[in-house]
Amino acid sequence: MAETKHFIPIWLFIGILLLIYGALILGSGIYDYYNPPAHPRVLAYLHPQIWWGAVVLVIGIVYTVAFRPGKEK
């Protein structure tokens, strides 16, 4: 899906950024799991940071690997 032969595809930029975001959110969720905040958000018992962070991390890994430089060659 590269836009032309010489561009790094936008999907790689997206993958790397999501990988970083997923790791940060998941890490934050794990920290909160062991150190619950004094004023938790509504539905905090569902631990959204953990599973949403994991989802974002997986998407990031998939896109980074699928569109890594040199793969199309």
Added chain:
Amino acid sequence: MTHFPALLLLQAQRTRIASLSGVDLAILIAYFAAVLGIGFYLKRFAKSGEDFFLAGRHMTAWIAGLSFVAANLGALELMGWAGAAYQYGILATHWYWVGAIPAMLFLGVVMMPFYYISKTHSVPGYLQLRYGEGARGLSAVSFGFMTVLMSGINMYSMAVVMQVVLGWDLHFSIWVSSITVAIYVALGGLLSAIFNEVLQFVLIWLGALLIPIFGMIEAGGWSGMVARIGQNLAKLGKQGDYVHLWRTMGGFDNPMGIHWTGIVLGLGWVISFGYWTTDFLVVQRILAAKDLRSAKLAPIIGSAFKMAVPFIVILPGLLGLALLTNPDGSVMRLVAEGSEQAKAGALTYNHVLPLMLARYCGPGLLGLGITALVAGFMSGMAGNVSAFATVWTYDIYRAFIRKRSTDQHYVSMGRWCTILGVLVSIGTAYLVMQFKSIMDYVQALFSFFVAPLFGTVLLGMLWKRATPAGGFWGLLAGTVSSIAMWAWVKINPAALAYIALSPKAKDMAENMYRALWSWLICVTVTVIVSLATKPKPVEELGGLVYGVTPLPSEGDLPLWKRPIFWAGVVAVVFIVLQVIFW
């Protein structure tokens, strides 16, 4: 007014809706680094005019389609329509469905071949090819002028939201976000804007998607949400059906005060088709497609995503109506922007999305959500400035000021013009800060040009007999009549009964009908003047008009690769959704 004491309590307690943790700030900083990095990386690919203003016409259908939707999906769009859903209920969805999908499909299937085959670089450029310099000049000046003004107004509004939500300084928000946009668009041109818009589109979805998911869990599903809305409306002293799309549109007694004719003809036909098929801010993204099939597919792909946007915009607004409470447990009452309560510091409809975000999102997720709002703002602004730079450089500067110069000179002009456009936008933002009523006037002014322009472009594409004089005078008459109708109602509010067919009609209904009348006036004047003047020779209309433009056959493609097939799929889903939420 029974809940006013609770409102005062809220004001007294309120400093900001949320505050960012270290993780949230890291997410936001990573976003700014990414968009600037993309801009610096793409600078090497934006050397010629074709590269800078049309992204080299290299974009795939997916990239062009996502960018097409993202350029429209600004932060104010997100927050404004979530607020409209809180205020008017599910009727706000009309702006995403009947007010967008048919027009986007029409652009892809019918109009895109003429834009693309004519090899125009802009919508005013098409008008020049079809009607001559008069129509191009009128359209380019109005578009360029209004685009930077709108950009400034959006910038100011976004800064106000960030001040309320996060306590950020107004000047900080305005300068940091706008300078970032100026840098990456000036470096990589449309290519950089498009790449970042696709990134921003993904972030908007990932940042906003949790709200409807968690909201539906908390409310107990759709039926639970509907029941709670009914209870809360009674407590707020409001009446009406907030959860059906068409059932209440037989008269004016619905939350929006609009009849179905206004929605279908005013919004669904004139305003929607005018915006999605002739506003260069969005059409420019499609012109960057790599071939005609991609150019036709891009708006169709965009329409499928547009159809899903109510899930992250309208549903959070409805959930806010169902779930938001004050600290004392009473139902939260958000107020209209510009109302006395809002001036006194009360939260407004536009804050429903940030409120819902802060309700569910802890550290990290809050940063992602705020990044989504900032990304939305920047994608909208980048759309404005990249379109402005193209129209200024090609349709004003090259057309009327410096007709013959090198390609490199025009690219340089585009870069400087991007920075200039951002600076004018910042100036407008500060002007609005001093004179807030300007916002109402400029937003109304912007709507003056859309409906008549659609009439002019449509006749130009579908009617060989339309003449240059007809196009120019039709466009001018439509625009002037729209301004005159608006002024008439301002001077004499009783005129609303004539313009919008009912004295009960609200602002949105007035806009719908005013657009419809101005479109009709434009079309009528164009037809009459065209019939009285000499048409262009048919041989000059090749590539511009239906009937004299050979359109490439798609007969050799398998069904699933044809744009018309996917347009049909989107149309069927669109109809099913209307029936489900009737």
